Amino acid sequence: MQIYTNVVASAVSVAALFATGEWRAVRGELAGYRSGTARYAATLLGIAVAWQAATLGMVRLVTRASSLFANVTSTLGLPLVPIFAVPLFGDKMTGIKVVAMLMAVWGFLSYVYQHYLDDRRVQDARENERAPGSCSLGARADGKPVDCACTTMPIRDSAVAEQGAPRV
Structure with missing residues (x-):
């Protein structure tokens, strides 16, 4: 089901690319890419495949675990992108990126702590159940x-x- 959504989104994006005339800029991007046209095409293809895999992975998490867990795992991935972008792509670490990373880590830790508290409550209830x-x-x-x-x-x-x- 998610594949159809992605196909429609891709079709709408391509239609918008041609409707706005932005397709003319693609040739300039292709010519300006330092590593050549083959690597440019491979990069675009790799990005498309990676997004499809990530989306299908999230759908699988929703069906196997829960939508909350899928959101938590994607939130955990948020601080990883800037961390890897700095050494791999020479990106600058700005204050906004640091704040976004801290908020994502805080959200993940809150989720983990809430599960810890829930598990403790269940354990306490089971212990009280066994007590005569x-x-x-x-x-x-x-x-x-x-x-x-x-x-x-x-x-x-x-x-x-x-x-x-x-x-x-």
Whole structure:
């Protein structure tokens, strides 16, 4: 399904290239490319293939994990691009790039920390579930109280929770 979206986007981009007359500038870019026309074409082809692979990879992450995880992994990739662009392409590291990198790392670390907290809550709930409670359901025939575990399991279904059960 995502392939069709990419084909349509490519077709619209090519149509816009010809409609605006920008296609004339491509010949000038080609002539001005230092490494030659073959490398220019290989670079454009490599960029197109890399974007297709990245897009399909993100779609696969959405279907296998979640859309949030796909966004987090792409956010993690944001600070990597400027870091690699400086030594590989001689790009300058500006203040805006540093701030963008810090925000991307902060977002990723927030995601990781939230998962850590969620896992801790689940572990604590499981430990409390295993701990024996001391509630009494009544008495046995010999007069001793019947004990049970008094842990209340949280209900995640909102329809059931509205009927008076504890919500998470």
